[in-house]
Amino acid sequence: MCRSGEPFFLEPSDAVVEALLFIAVDPVSTRELAEVAGLSVASAEKTLERLKRHYSGGHGLALLSVAGGWQMTTSPSVEEAVASFRETAQSQRVRLSKAALESLAVVAYDQPVTRSEIEEIRGVRCDRVLDTLLRYGLIRIAGRKKGTGNPLLYRTTSRFLEIFGLDAISSLPRLEDLEEVVGDDDGPGE
Amino acid sequence: MCRSGEPFFLEPSDAVVEALLFIAVDPVSTRELAEVAGLSVASAEKTLERLKRHYSGGHGLALLSVAGGWQMTTSPSVEEAVASFRETAQSQRVRLSKAALESLAVVAYDQPVTRSEIEEIRGVRCDRVLDTLLRYGLIRIAGRKKGTGNPLLYRTTSRFLEIFGLDAISSLPRLEDLEEVVGDDDGPGE
Amino acid sequence: MTRETQPTAPESLSFDVDFDGFSGPLDLLCLLVESREIEAASVPLAEVIHRYASFLLRSREVPISRAAEFLALAARLLLGKIRALFPDRSCEEAVENQEEAEEDLLVLLERYRPYRRAAALLARLQKERERRFLRPSEEGPLFYDLGDLWSLSLLWWERIAACRNRRSETVVDDGIGHDDGIPEVIPDEVQVERRMAELALLVADEVEEWTLSRLIRRERGRIDLIVTLLALLEMSRLGRISLKQEEMLGDVQIRGTVLS
Numbered sequence: 052m053c054r055s056g057e058p059f060f061l062e063p064s065d066a067v068v069e070a071l072l073f074i075a076v077d078p079v080s081t082r083e084l085a086e087v088a089g090l091s092v093a094s095a096e097k098t099l100e101r102l103k104r105h106y107s108g109g110h111g112l113a114l115l116s117v118a119g120g121w122q123m124t125t126s127p128s129v130e131e132a133v134a135s136f137r138e139t140a141q142s143q144r145v146r147l148s149k150a151a152l153e154s155l156a157v158v159a160y161d162q163p164v165t166r167s168e169i170e171e172i173r174g175v176r177c178d179r180v181l182d183t184l185l186r187y188g189l190i191r192i193a194g195r196k197k198g199t200g201n202p203l204l205y206r207t208t209s210r211f212l213e214i215f216g217l218d219a220i221s222s223l224p225r226l227e228d229l230e231e232v233v234g235d236d237d238g239p240g241e
Numbered sequence: 242m243c244r245s246g247e248p249f250f251l252e253p254s255d256a257v258v259e260a261l262l263f264i265a266v267d268p269v270s271t272r273e274l275a276e277v278a279g280l281s282v283a284s285a286e287k288t289l290e291r292l293k294r295h296y297s298g299g300h301g302l303a304l305l306s307v308a309g310g311w312q313m314t315t316s317p318s319v320e321e322a323v324a325s326f327r328e329t330a331q332s333q334r335v336r337l338s339k340a341a342l343e344s345l346a347v348v349a350y351d352q353p354v355t356r357s358e359i360e361e362i363r364g365v366r367c368d369r370v371l372d373t374l375l376r377y378g379l380i381r382i383a384g385r386k387k388g389t390g391n392p393l394l395y396r397t398t399s400r401f402l403e404i405f406g407l408d409a410i411s412s413l414p415r416l417e418d419l420e421e422v423v424g425d426d427d428g429p430g431e
Numbered sequence: 432m433t434r435e436t437q438p439t440a441p442e443s444l445s446f447d448v449d450f451d452g453f454s455g456p457l458d459l460l461c462l463l464v465e466s467r468e469i470e471a472a473s474v475p476l477a478e479v480i481h482r483y484a485s486f487l488l489r490s491r492e493v494p495i496s497r498a499a500e501f502l503a504l505a506a507r508l509l510l511g512k513i514r515a516l517f518p519d520r521s522c523e524e525a526v527e528n529q530e531e532a533e534e535d536l537l538v539l540l541e542r543y544r545p546y547r548r549a550a551a552l553l554a555r556l557q558k559e560r561e562r563r564f565l566r567p568s569e570e571g572p573l574f575y576d577l578g579d580l581w582s583l584s585l586l587w588w589e590r591i592a593a594c595r596n597r598r599s600e601t602v603v604d605d606g607i608g609h610d611d612g613i614p615e616v617i618p619d620e621v622q623v624e625r626r627m628a629e630l631a632l633l634v635a636d637e638v639e640e641w642t643l644s645r646l647i648r649r650e651r652g653r654i655d656l657i658v659t660l661l662a663l664l665e666m667s668r669l670g671r672i673s674l675k676q677e678e679m680l681g682d683v684q685i686r687g688t689v690l691s
Contacts, residue, residue, distance in 0.1 A: 067322045070301030070315040111260030124563035125260035149454040156549035175455035192580040216560035229548040346587035414584035
């Protein structure tokens, strides 16, 4: 970390990984980074750790582990200035209604799931909400359920993981543990 | 420059300018950077100098003064790795153009189908698009149609089913499936 | 829904928030229960509807679809009550059903609540994630992920709809054998009359004999064929031509009759 005055040495391979993360459109897996940079997966991991530490030292950029890969983002500490900069920043934000978030939560926890199963839980029709989620690429059609009517099944996408900063679906807390995480204090329209 | 062991201190405003250069699509003028970061033009210039010096110390990124503004790019030293990443890793993450996806839809729903039948439905030529789909292994040639010219017939492949998460072509979403989701209620807000 | 919810007064009006803030009737019910506006142990339907109605009165603009959502749920609960009171049923059963209806709602709420919390968690995660920004990608929005079945099928059905519109706008006469399953326009009287005049000239002028197969071969499409057949039948009925078939399934000879 430069900030602390502690000398920080970048290895030549660090520069390659840094550049790859800079140009990548989607999160890049450690294995992919290792391959292109000509490193072992273990060294790539060390490189990522080093870069992450480097950027956490007062930089405006940061490394994020998301959707099974790595991504370079701006640091949360400079959020305000970046958000006010042109429209580029704002266009990255996805506006979801509470109904959409709730349907998304059902898909995330119960996937693969049919529309009527979601409706059963939420007690309301969800056609328009599902349309929104499909258009945003947050859920996808994942085949059909066997049985009457063979309804379509839905799953979350890797874009879902990206938007919510999750590494994998398994990193969501279990449904029954949610009380502790969220608590009951949350009013509507949060 | 970290590399040389010389201690390097980043100012808080440096982080903002760094982040702005990261998300900017086009070169940003010193004045604009100064404005958004809440700096005087003179301090912004110093900040840019500092960042430039920082990145020149063995990093994979670089600050470039170009077209009356500043831009963040990958550094020339990692050019090769960046080029090979763009070619291999990134190209494996296939995204289809609208034309390609539409032609694929016609083959999927109408198979077996000839090129001229696809062109009739789409209203445009699609030889190049079909080549792309063949190359990706999403469609295959499935014999010739009997009749004038014996044109080639196209079908989707098992790779297509796999990638689109289908167990059979008969599971392709029907019109009713889409209507179930799109719905007819256009109330505001979802 | 982008509107922010109004800050709520903590004491009395704990659920008097922007209506858009609710994801549905169960969400609203959860809040009513949590704010002890109604007893959690049993949820009396009349009370729920009363609370809801007063809520509606206080909110200025409630989208009709949202009100409908709540009414649909209320109707479902009401159905349970009506069944409970139905005279055909035994007393015991009625009591059971009444209890079932109320239990039903509790079960519904219990099953729903974890997802409500999950939605709140997602909102929090998204908020956290949105403090960071990505470099804008060079690719435009016109690119679809490989495997995006939704876009694939949407494009197909949009394309099909466009084709149908195009076809119904253009002239229907598109040749025999092009069966697209779309019924063609029924020939009108004017078309038949015009054809009758044409045929009359034809059979009158020709020295040689006309047959049905020869006539049909001249036709360009299904519509023309139907018009010709109708014209022939009509002319025959009027006695302006004679139709004669020598053998079964053989050709039909057409001869003009001289009008006296």
